[in-house]
Every structure is written in C-alpha cells, then in structure tokens.
Amino acid sequence: MKRTLDQWLAWIEGRHPKSIDMGLERVRAVTGQMQLPRPARHVITVAGTNGKGSTVAFIEAIAIEQGWRTGAYTSPHLFHYSERVRIDGRPASDDALVEAFEAVEAARTSAADVSLTYFEYGTLAALWLFARQPLDLVVLEVGLGGRLDATNIVDADVAVVTTVDLDHSDWLGADREAIGREKAGVARPWKPLILGEDDPPASVLRHAYAIGASAIRANCDFMFAQLDPTQWRWRDVGHEMTLPVPAMRGAAQLRNAAAAIAALRALDAPVSDPAVARGVAAARIPGRLEAFELDGVEVVVDVGHNPQAAQEVAAWLHSAPVRGSTRVVLAALADKDVAGVVEALSGQVQDWHLAGLEHVARGLAVDALAGRLAGTAAASAARHASVPEAIRAARAAASAGDRIVVLGSFHTAAAALGLLHGRH
Numbered sequence: 001m002k003r004t005l006d007q008w009l010a011w012i013e014g015r016h017p018k019s020i021d022m023g024l025e026r027v028r029a030v031t032g033q034m035q036l037p038r039p040a041r042h043v044i045t046v047a048g049t050n051g052k053g054s055t056v057a058f059i060e061a062i063a064i065e066q067g068w069r070t071g072a073y074t075s076p077h078l079f080h081y082s083e084r085v086r087i088d089g090r091p092a093s094d095d096a097l098v099e100a101f102e103a104v105e106a107a108r109t110s111a112a113d114v115s116l117t118y119f120e121y122g123t124l125a126a127l128w129l130f131a132r133q134p135l136d137l138v139v140l141e142v143g144l145g146g147r148l149d150a151t152n153i154v155d156a157d158v159a160v161v162t163t164v165d166l167d168h169s170d171w172l173g174a175d176r177e178a179i180g181r182e183k184a185g186v187a188r189p190w191k192p193l194i195l196g197e198d199d200p201p202a203s204v205l206r207h208a209y210a211i212g213a214s215a216i217r218a219n220c221d222f223m224f225a226q227l228d229p230t231q232w233r234w235r236d237v238g239h240e241m242t243l244p245v246p247a248m249r250g251a252a253q254l255r256n257a258a259a260a261i262a263a264l265r266a267l268d269a270p271v272s273d274p275a276v277a278r279g280v281a282a283a284r285i286p287g288r289l290e291a292f293e294l295d296g297v298e299v300v301v302d303v304g305h306n307p308q309a310a311q312e313v314a315a316w317l318h319s320a321p322v323r324g325s326t327r328v329v330l331a332a333l334a335d336k337d338v339a340g341v342v343e344a345l346s347g348q349v350q351d352w353h354l355a356g357l358e359h360v361a362r363g364l365a366v367d368a369l370a371g372r373l374a375g376t377a378a379a380s381a382a383r384h385a386s387v388p389e390a391i392r393a394a395r396a397a398a399s400a401g402d403r404i405v406v407l408g409s410f411h412t413a414a415a416a417l418g419l420l421h422g423r424h
Contacts, residue, residue, distance in 0.1 A: 002098070003098065003101075004094070004098070005081065005082075005094040005097050005098050005101075008097075008098060008101045009081055009118075012101070012116070012118050012121045012122075013118050015115065015116065015118075015121075016115050016116060016117045016118070016120075018117065019117065019118065019361065020117070020119075020144060021117050022144065022145065022148035022149070023148050024148060024150070024152060024153055026114050026115065026116055026117075026120060027116070027120050027123065027124060027150045027153050028153055029111040029112070029114050030104065030107050030108050030111050030114055030116065030120075030124060031107075031124065031127075031153055032111065033107035033108075033110045033111040034103065034104070034107040034124065034128060036124075036127055036128060036131055037131050038131070038154070039071065039127050039130035039131050039135065039138040039154060040071060040130060040135035040136060040137050040138035041135070041136050041137070042136060042137045042138075042157050042158075042267050042269065043137070043138050043139075043140065043154055043155070043156045043157050043158075044059055044137065044138075044139050044140070044156060044157065044158045044159070044160065044263050044264075044267075045139075045140045045142065045146075045151060045152070045154065045156035045158075045159050045160070045186045046059070046139065046140065046141050046142065046159075046160040046162065046263075047142040047145070047146035047149075047159070047160065047161050047162070047183040047184075047186045048142075048160070048161050048162030048163045048164065048183060048196065049162070049163045049164055049165040049166075049179070049183075049306065049308055050162065050163050050165065050252070050304070050306070050308050050309045050312070051162035051163055051196065051252060051255070051256045051259075052074075052141045052142065052162055053074055053141060053285055053288075053303075054248060054252075054253060054256040054283075054285055054288055055160060055162050055196070055256045055257075055259055055260050055263075056072055056074055056139045056141045057072075057248075057283045057284065057285040058246075058256060058257045058260035058261075058279065058280060058283045059072075059137075059139050059260045059263060059264060060072045060086070060089065060139055060283075061089075061278075061279035061280070061282045061283035061284075062260065062261070062264055062271055062275055062276050062278075062279030062280065062283075063136070063137045063139075063264065063271065063275075063279070064088065064089050064279065065271075065274075065275040065276075065278040065279040065282065066271040066272065066275040066279075067275075068135075068136035068137050068271075069087075069088060069133065069134060069135045069136045069137075070087070070088060070089070070135065070136065070137045070138070070139070071085075071086065071087050071126075071129075071130040071133065071135050071137070071138040071139070072085075072086045072138070072139045072141075073085055073086075073123065073126040073127075073130075073138070073139070073140050073141060073151070074086075074141040075119065075122070075141060075143050076410045078286055078287060078410060078413060078414040078417060079414060079417075079418070081097065081122075082094065082097060084122060084126065085097065085122075085125070085126045085129060087129070087130070087133055087135070092129055096129055097125060097129075100124075100125035100126070100128045100129050101121065101125050103125075103128050104116075104121055104124045104125050104128065107124075117150075119143050119144075119150055120150045123143075123150040123151055123153075124150070127154065136269075137267075138154075140154060140156070142183070142186060144172070145172050145179075145182040145183060145185070146161075146182055146183040146184065146185045146186040147181075147182050147183075147184075147185025147186070148182070148185070149186075151186075152185060152186055155188050156186060156187075156188055156191065157188075157191060157192075157267060157268075158191065158192045158193075158194065158263045158266045158267060159186040159187040159188065159191065159192070159193045159194070159213070160193075160194040160195075160196065160259055160260075160263050161180075161183045161184060161186070161193065161194070161195055161196065161197075161200065161204060162196040162197075162255075162256065162259060163196055163197055163308060164176050164179055164180040164183055164197065164200060164201050164204065165179070165306065165307070165308035166179065166306070166307070166308075166337065166340075170335065176201045176203075177201045177202065177203040178203070179201070180200060180201030180202075180203040180204040181201075181203040181204070181207060183204070184203065184204040184207040184208065185207070187207065187208055187211060187213040188211070188213065189211040189212050189213060190211075190212045190213065190214075191213055191214070192213070192214045192216055192263075192266035193208050193213040193214065193215050193216065194216050194259050194262045194263045194266065195215055195216065195217045195218060195259075196218050196255055196256065196258075196259035197217075197218060198217070198218055198219045198220070200217070214266075216262055216266060218255065218258060218259060218262075221236060221237075221262075222234065222235070222236040222258060222261075222262045223235050223236070224254060224255070224257075224258035226245065226254060227242070229245065230244065230245055231243065231244065231245060232245055232254055234257075234258055234261050234276075236262070236265070239265075241261075241273050241276060241277070243257075243276065243277050243280050244277060244280060244281045246280055246281070246283060247281060247282075247283070247284060248283065248284065248285065248288050248289065249288070249289040249291070249316065249320075250288070250289050250312055250313075250315075250316045251312070251315060251316065251319070252312045253288070257280050257283070261276055261280075264276075286413075286417060287301055287302060287303040287410070287413035287414075287417060288302060288303065289301075289302050289313070289316060290302070290417070292420045294395060295400070296399075296400030296401060297395060297398045297399075297400065297401075297402050297403070297404060298322065298402075298403045298404070299391070299395075299403075299404045299405075299406065299416075299420060300403065300404070300405045300406070301405075301406045301407070301413050301416045301417055301420070302405065302406070302407040302413065303407070303409070303410050303412075303413045304341075304407045304408075305332060305333070305336055305341070305407070305408055305409045305410070305412075306336060306337060306340070306341065307337055307340035307341055307343070307344045309341075309407075310340070310341040310342075310344035310345050310407070311344045313344075313345065313405065313407060314344050314345050314347065314348045317345075317348040317349075317403075317405070318347075318348055322401055322402065322403045323401040324398070324399055324400070324401030324402035324403070325350040325351060325398070325399075325402045325403075326348055326349050326350055326351075326402070326403045326404075326405060327349070327350065327351040327352070327353065327394045327397070327398060327402060327403070327404045327405070328345060328349045328351070328352050328353065328378075328404075328405045328406075328407070329353045329354075329355055329387065329390045329391055329394055329404060329405070329406040329407075329412075329416070330342070330352065330353070330354055330355065330369070330378065330381075330407065330408045330412075331354070331355035331356065331357045331363075331364070331366075331369070331387050331390070331408045331409065331411070331412040331415075332357070332364055332369060332408040332409050332412070333357065333360070333362045333363055333364065333409050333411070334362045334363070334364050334368070335362060336408075336409070338364075338369060338372050338373060338408070339372060339373060339375075339376050341407075341408065342373055342376040342377055342378045343376065343377075345405075346376070346377035346378075349377065349405075351381075351394070351397065352377065352378040352381035352382070353381060353382050353384060353390040353391075353393055353394045354366050354369050354370055354373070354378065354381045354382070354383050354384065354390070355369075355383075355384045355385070355386055355387045355389065355390035355412070356369065356383075356384070356385050356386060357387075357409065357411050357412065358385070360409075360411045363409075363411065366383045366384060366385060367383065370383055386415065387406065387412055387415035387416055387419070388415060388416075388418075388419045390406075391404065391406060391416060391419055391420075
C-alpha cells in the first residue's frame, strides 16, 4: 500500500541508528544510483551558525522577482514538512514529496541497501524534485556545518557563510576556528565565497585562499548601512543601490539581505536593481522576531537557540524598547548553551518563564532546563510543562505595554506560533 507523506516521514525517522551522522559517502552512493543531474542552472549554498534561513529567503525572493524559476531547500520546518522544499516560492505538494521519497528509497535499496539519515533522505528528495523542473536557481541551506553536510554533494556556483559562532560543538568543534573550517567546506575552487561577517575566522579565509575561492567580505568588498527608518544602502565597487528596509525585523536582517545581494551579484547572471528592491521588501520567513499583539501586550517569537542569536535579539530589544517590562519564555534542546542564551539577554529582561520540551527529540524537560540555569538571571524563573502554558502564564502576569519574547529552538517557536495562530 502506498505510504502517505506522514507515514514516509515516520518511517525514515527511525531508519538510521543516529539522528546526526555526518559524512558524504552514503548520499554519494545513493545519488549515483539516482543519476541526479545538476538541480538548476545556478546553485547557491548557504552555511552559517545563524541567519541561513533568512539569507535563503532573501535570495529566493529576489530571484523570483527577477523572473527566475527558483527552488529553495531549508530546514528545519515549523509546521509542515513541505516548508522545506519550495519551487517558485510555493511548498512542494505531499504527492510530489511522496514520489520523491519513493525514488530515493528505490535508489537506496539498489545501492547495497545504504542507510540514510532523515536529513539525507530529505536532501536527496529535494534534489530529485528540483532536477525535474527547468530551474534557473536552486538555493540550498546547509543543515549542519557544511563540509560533511548532505547538501555539499552539489557543487555551488556561489557559497555563503553567514556567521560563525559556537553551536553544535560536539560535531563541529569547540571554537570558531574549527567551526569556521567546517562551514567553509561548502566553497568551491575558483568560485565566489560570500562572508556575512566583518571579521570571519582565519580558518575560513585560509581555506578560501588554499582552494582559490574568491572571498567577498561584508564591509570590505561590499558595504551596507541604514540611511533612515525606511531605507538602506548597499554598494560594492562601481555599483550602489538604495533599498527598502526589510520587513523582517532586527539589524541582522540587514546583514542577511546584504549577503544575499552579494551572492546573487556574484553569479554570472546578476539580477536587476528593481528586482533586488522588490525581493528585499517581499522576503518573509516565520519566527524571526515575528510580532503579535494581545490586548496591549506585544508577543515576539524568534527561532534563536544559541548565544549569538540571543545577542541579536538583545540588541533589537535595546533598539526598540517598550514602556513596560520584557518577559522571556525559554524552552530549549539538550545540546544548547542555555546559560549563554540567558546571559546574552539578561540585561534586557525583567522576568523569565521556563518551559519544557519533553516530547521533542533532545528536548529538555523544564526541571532539567532550570538545573542548567542555576546562578543565572533565570535561576528562580517560574516553571511550566509546555510552551503554551508558559506563554499563558506570562500573558497573565503582563500588563499593557509589556513585551513577551518566546525563543530557544524551532520547536519552541512552532509551539508559540501554533498557539498564537489558534492551532492549539
């Protein structure tokens, strides 16, 4: 009997002994059996600790405004798996994804019954779907690291490293230099490598030099600056654009948009200024400082889950103060530096609510989360079994003019958005 998409997802989730198993040998073996062609005329691969999803959204929106047929592969999803695979800005249908998984499984069993992770299944399914369309551009978001990530089986015309900071240290290394080298692995010899940070790790620059990749650095080879609340300027040597401020909030989004523009201009088919302006204004992605208003209380949801992301949230809170108090709802996964997240936010937060993610893989129960926060500003925070319960409690304690910020993981953001959109 033919499996539904949900049945496929449940099946592939339990197939491999490890949820994360880095390496390209398995996907290369299955790709060879699938005989996958290049997924599009142009490919941009986006790696980085934070900002990957937003940068992909900017590239995708600008390319669509240019009139290009465009595919985008991102992860994780918030509500439905189809969010991960978009063609011309629209999520793939369940039927299309089922057909893709069937093609991957047929090739997998033919390739000596190679075992694949959930992410590897998904990556190959996305590439199979893209290859069946006459696409001008495919944008691939790296899942973890870069060098050994399944997306790296495709040779990118342009690679992007948005930021490099401490996250996933068990797999990528204990410092920025080690992590940077893993992320720089998406670059290709003699191809452009866009760097979204002003001061990237030396390991990234050394790798680019070693393979002959052209490193194009933010605020060195391309510049950007906000002019007023509605406009900003992007420029490189010989070209300058005045653009609308992105709809997505936070200073990091200006940097993400700037890197996206640099990536598109590095292709041998650059886009027009009007398409850039329209795409920057049109780009949206849920859970990035996404705001809701509940009877005079602002509720902001962000997918941030590491100290660097929390620093960006703290900077935005400082730049956009409210007249009342700021309360944070935090729920996280077990492999995250939750104390670092609290430390980054503590100067901008007056009240904390902790929530559990007990029914999520690697999720921290609320008591375990609280145990990791001893000695921090959130040490005596109220505890709640779930994210919706924590939001309701924070809202009950809040007054008009207060702000509630919900963050800590994609699962946290999904639970919050589900509540705020009336899904539960």
